[in-house]
Structure formats: C-alpha cells, structure tokens
Amino acid sequence: MEGQPEIVTQALDYAQQGWDIARTWLMSPAAWSQFGLLLVAYLAALLVSRRLRPVLTKLLTPPEGQESLIATARRFVLLFVPLVLPLLAYVFTGIGESVTRSLFGSGAVIAFGKRLFLFLAARILVKEIIRDPFLKLLGRYVLVPVMAIYAVGLLDDLTTKLSETVIRLGNISFSVMALVRGVIAGAVLFWLGRWSNNQSTAFIQSQEEMPPATRTLAQKAAEVAIFGAAFLLLMNIMGISLTSLAVLGGAIGVGIGFGLQQIASNFISGVILLLEGQATVGDYVELDGGEAGTIVKMTARATILETYDGRWIVVPNEHFITTRVVNYSDSGSANRYEASFSVSYDTDINKVPGIIEKAVGDLDFVLAGGKDGERDPDCELRGFGESGVDFAVEFWVNGIDDGRNKFTPRVLFAVWNALMAHDIEIPYPRRVIEMRSADSDEA
Template identity: 70%
Template sequence: MDFDLTAFPPIVQQIAGYAIQGYELALGWLLSPAAWSQFAVLVVAYLLAVVIARRMRPALSSLIDPGERRGIFSAPRRFILRFLPLILPLLAYALTGIGEQVIRSIFESGAVIAFGKRLFLLLAARIFVRDILNDPFLKLLGRFILLPIAALYAVGLLDTVVLQLSETVVGVGNIRFSLISIVRGLIAGSLLFWLGQWSNQQTVAVIEKQREMRPSIRQLLIKTVEFAIFAIAFILLMNIMGINLSTLAVLGGAIGVGLGFGLQKIASNFISGVILLVEGQATVGDFVELDGGEAGTIVKMTARAIILETYDGRWIVVPNEDFIVTRVVNYSDSGSANRYEAPFSVSYDTDINRVPGIIERAVATHPEVLSEPYPPDCELRGFGDSGIDFAVEFWVNGIDDGPNKYTSDVLFLIWNALRDEGIEIPYPHRVVEIKGGPVPAAPE
C-alpha cells in the first residue's frame, strides 16, 4: 500500500503509518500457518482455562470463605475471596505461556500468541476494576488510568507513548520535567492521596479507642499523624516525579514572605489550635461560651478554627485565636458538674419551715441530680407581693438545654411535692380601691 500523504500534517502521516503497519501485520498473520497455529493455541488455552476455572473456583470459594466465623484470619480470607474472579484470565495467560514455548520451538515465531497474552492481561485488568475494586476513588482510577494503560500495552503502543511523553519536556521557572513525569506524578499522587486517607482513617480509629488519654491529647495526636502522613506522601511524590526538593527553595521563600504578610492570621490560628490541643482548655464535646456571645457545643476542631453547634442546629466557625486572646467559659471542662436553680413561691398561709425539707427530698429523687459536691439546697429568697419566694439549687453533670431539661424536670417535682403536701402556689392578688363612693347608675 502506497499513499501520498505529504500534504497532510505530520500527526496524520504518523497515524497513517501505524495503520499501514497494522494492516500489513494482520495480512501477514492471516496468510501464515504459524499465525493460525497460534490462534488455535489461544482458543484452546482459553477454553481449557474456562473448564478448569469452573471446577476450581467453587472449591477454592468453599475452602477460603470463613462464613459467619470471626477470627484473626477471617478478614484476610474474605479479602482473598474477592480475587477469585481473576482465576479465568490468569489461567488463560499461564496456559497460553506454556503453548507459546511449544509454538516458538516449532515455528520460531510467537507474535500472535504474545498479543493474545496481552489481551488476557487486559481482560484481567477489566475484571479487577469492575468486580474487585469497591472503593469509588480506586474504581475511578482503575477506569481512567489502569484500563487505558492495559489497552495500550495490549496493542503494543505503550512503549511508543511512554517514549513520546519522555521526550516532551516542559518547565516552570527553574523547574523542568517531562510529560511522563507529570503522568507518573498524577498516578502516584492519586494513589498516595488515597493511601494517606486510608492510613489516616485507620490511625484515627486506633487513637480514638485510647480512652485513658485526654480528648485534647487524642486530637493533637490525630492532627500530628495526619500532618506526618501527608508530608511523607508529598516527599515521596516529589521523588517519584524526579523533582529535586532544593529547586523548591524559591517557592519556600515565597511562602515565607506570604506568611509574614497575608497569611499571618492563618499561622496565628494554626499555632493557637496546637496550644489548645496541648493544654486541653477545650475539646470536642465541650459546651463553651465566648466573650463575644457565641455559645455552643464543640463538634470539630480544625487547624484554623473551632466549629460550635448551637442548640438550634446552626454551626458557628470561631477562629482558634479567639479561644486564646478572649475570655472563654467552658461548662464541660474535665467533666465538672454545673449548678442550677429553680425558683418558686408559696402562699403566705404556708408553714415555711416545712418547705426546705419537702423540696430537697423531692429534687433528690431526680436521677441526674448529684449529691456531690453538694446535695439539693432549698433557700428562702424573699417575701414577694403575692407569696414567699424560694429557690432550690442543684448540681448536675451536663448543660441544662438541648437534650437535657433539668430545670423543667425539677419544677415538675416541686409542683407535685407541694401539691401532695397541700401547699398552695400563689397567684397574683390585686386590691382595687374606688374613691368618691359608688358610681351612680345611668338612667334607663
């Protein structure tokens, strides 16, 4: 085949050259007895692999599957069980390799059978991505990275593509690298990112189980491990891409200048967050109130800010620095108890000497009311316009709002106790005095 392609762009001429080579190769295979024998070997190897896989896979599945049993080897056995779909393409690959040795010894040629082996590897990669990978991110990488690489390898173009990418060099400032370095960095960076996320999750799970540690220390360890994991991943990525870390000195200097000017607040908040974690002044789960009026439960502590959740479900993002430079009231620090009081009044007809004992015994029956540091204490507060004012003080572990209604519960106990004892809770009384005698009725 001879075509005049001089008028077309070089890329078109190159693609046409590959197409002509493929056509001539296919034509040679169709007319060659050695090629037909290799096709026969591929078909026989695949059919034999199908027969063996159908018998082998159920036996291996029953042998490996732990069922409902739980033990130290149960998780590894379930992990191995997921790879059983690869038996068919790998068996076909192995049997084809055996047939390749025979064919090469007879015809001294094995191009067709080598192409078939690469197709079996492509089939294995497809099964691996479709049936074995469960993580959405890894499945995405497999679909858009592993399968295209396997396809290029199967048609024999992988080395050509790698060579073209290696010869294409780009640069940014004093940093120069090839396109293959970018591709390698994207692949390695994606895998390192996923591995870093997975490692961080496993580490967080282990640290969270250490209940003997203070919550703030656990949070500090989690942040330290997270920073260390991704710092190591960054260094590995730079080495994989072939970038000398010394070339990043200019970038590091620019970052330093940025910290000195525009990023000083971020740096201040980061350091404040570390101080908070070390000192343990506040941690996740504490109910705090800031000097500016912000109040809520700490639900998350990040490198820059602390997130508070209010009782109405809203989130407030408070910079870490505010916890250092302003006054903060922590109602939950170190599990300390909180004191509340419930005011009430009784009628002037009441024997007030009985009231403290009645109320203290009633409030003490509440399951959340503590006897330490002090038991319930009923105090006389004053003589009001309509009744005698009392208040009972009580201690609880927790905040009186949101899921807890301590004061409401105590007021119910007070009402029921006073009612059972026949003590009246007064309502306002008003005396109206009319001066000047009665008002004459209007004539009909």
C-alpha cells in the first residue's frame, strides 16, 4: 500500500484495528459472555418497555381540551415515551457491565453495547420525537452521524484530529474543531433564541391590560435581549474574547457614519414611536406623502400599513417622526363624516333638517350626545344648485368609513327612505331645448 494518499492509509489502519478487535472478541469467552449479557439486557428492556409504555402513556395523557401548564408539561414528557426501550437497555447493560468487569476484568463489548443503545436512542429521537424541521435536519446530519462515530469508538480520535487541524487566514487562525463547534452551537443557540422569542412574544401579546405600544416595545426589548445573549454565549463557546469585538464595534460605527445613517435613524425613530405611543398597531393613519392604511406591524426599520384593498405599504419609521401624520384612531376612534343630497325647489326646506336628523339619529352606528350635543346628527343647508336645493348631513361614528365599514352608504339609504316617506322629491337635471326653424331665422 505504499504511495497511497494519507487518508487511504489511515482508513485502512482503522479497518485493520477494527478487524483485530472483532477477531479478539470472537475468540474470547469473556467477549461471548458480554454478548450474551447484551442480548439479555435488550430482551429484558423489550419486555419491560412493552408493559411500561401503555402505563406511561395513560399516565401522561391529559384530559382532552385541558390547556393548563401541567397539561402542557405532560404532553411534552409524553413525546419521549418512545425512548423507554433504548434507555432501559442502556441501564440494564450498565448493570451487566459492573458484573462482567468484576468477573473478567474487561467490559469492552458491554461498553460498545451501551454506546450502540445510545445511538439507537438518538435515531428514535430524530425520527419519531423531533417535529421542528430545522432540529430534525440538524439531528439527521449532525447528531446521528456523531453518535454513530461515538458508537464505534472513533469520536475521541476524530475530535483530536480536528483540533490539530488549524486554518490560517492572515493573522487569524482557528482549528476546524472550533469552527464545527461554532457552527453547531450557533445553529442551536439561534434556533433556541427564535423559539424563546416566539414564546415571549405570545406571552406579551396575551397581556391585554397593557397598552398596544407598550406590548410592542416589550416584545422588541425581549427580542434584542434574547438574541444579544445568544450572540455573547456563542462568542464564549467559540473562545473569542469579547474585548476583540471593540474593533468590530468601531467598524460598525464608521459604517453607520458613512452609509447606515438611514438604518440607524429608522431604528431610533421606531423606538421613539413605541415609547410615545402616538401610532401603534391597529391605528388607521395617513401620512403627508399620501400613504394611508391600518398599521399591522411595526419592525425595527419600518412600519407596515395595510390598505383596504389588501395591499401592504412599507413606510420607514423616520417618516412618522419627520412628516405630518394624521391618526384617525388616536384618542378614541370617533370620526365625523357627511353625506350630501339635494331636494326639489318645490319642497318646504324648513322641514328637511328635522326629518333627516331624526332618520340618521335612529341608525345604530351613529353616535349622539357629547358636549352640548356636538355629536348629534346635523343637517345643514349648503346652497342652491341648478336643479335643486343642496343639503349635507354630518354624523359621528366609531371607526373609519371604508373597508368593512360602509357608514355613508347606509346614511344615504336612510336619507332616501326618509325623503320618500315624506313625499319629498329628489331632483334630477332638467334642460330646456329651444328649436328654431330656418324660416323663423330668415324672418
């Protein structure tokens, strides 16, 4: 095998070692007794698990529809019932290992069996228990291969080799093991951070006694704290000194000074918006630039408006600070609208305001009262048109007259019905056409 690449030579070396170990086990009575103990341990675990799993399932299954904290914990523990078989086999094998070491002074086969049962437990965990797609992917391509290498006893050699392999990038050098450890730890930490952020967001949003702006601010603060802690912990795991981040902080500062002013400005504007609470999720706003809609989401960079035709408008947070914003939902959601109509010149117009104000005031969505009756329906004479007398009725409602709310059309229906009930004619344009003949022109 001379002249072969080093990796081939090493692989053949490991294969030869494995064959020597297997041949030793096959020729050793102590090894056969340990194989027998492994078989007995597995069969005992199989019998016990068949009787234990139904009992555990019944004990851990909460009543249907129960959503308490204890019920949630019981459902979580119930997920791990499939691990009963390999874990029982591991425990029974451990008991057998102490016996064989006291009798034969050796327990290599038993130790291999224990590692094998842990590998089976890892496969069951990934295949049957984990449901999250990212964790399942991580388990399939990281956990299971690592446990397989551990089962055959090569994990220590592999980690040593990876630790000795150093990558150099200029003045920076790190081992492959540090890189692998950082990638795995980073993936787990940031998945855990995302999960923790979702849980904290759900908890904060369920606190209905808190103002919406305070809930959003608390949600953003929790998100920054969670991912900040995950980042610092990752730096510690990878062995990177936090003092070395000063250079990175300086670079970020220079970047903000030259090219990230808008991002920084929008981030600070978003914090100011949340602190002041002048506009929050659920408010209907209109900006100076003509953008109008309901705020459905406030992010660190921008605020998202949803129009009544279902479109989303992404507005930088800075616009809410530097331009004029009309908030139709702030300080209560009552708004005033008006509906215009006309009546014929043959109508006694002195009767029209009373008729219309009563008809509109009877609508269930129209507000009334206020200081000195300022929110009562008010019908006003607006002018004398070409075809009729022009009126407008002003009314107050809770909400915006758009989208699912059709306040003005319903008011106009009420106006029509009231006018028809009192035989008041709604005019339409009339034109007089004068026909002249050619003879009359000559005359």
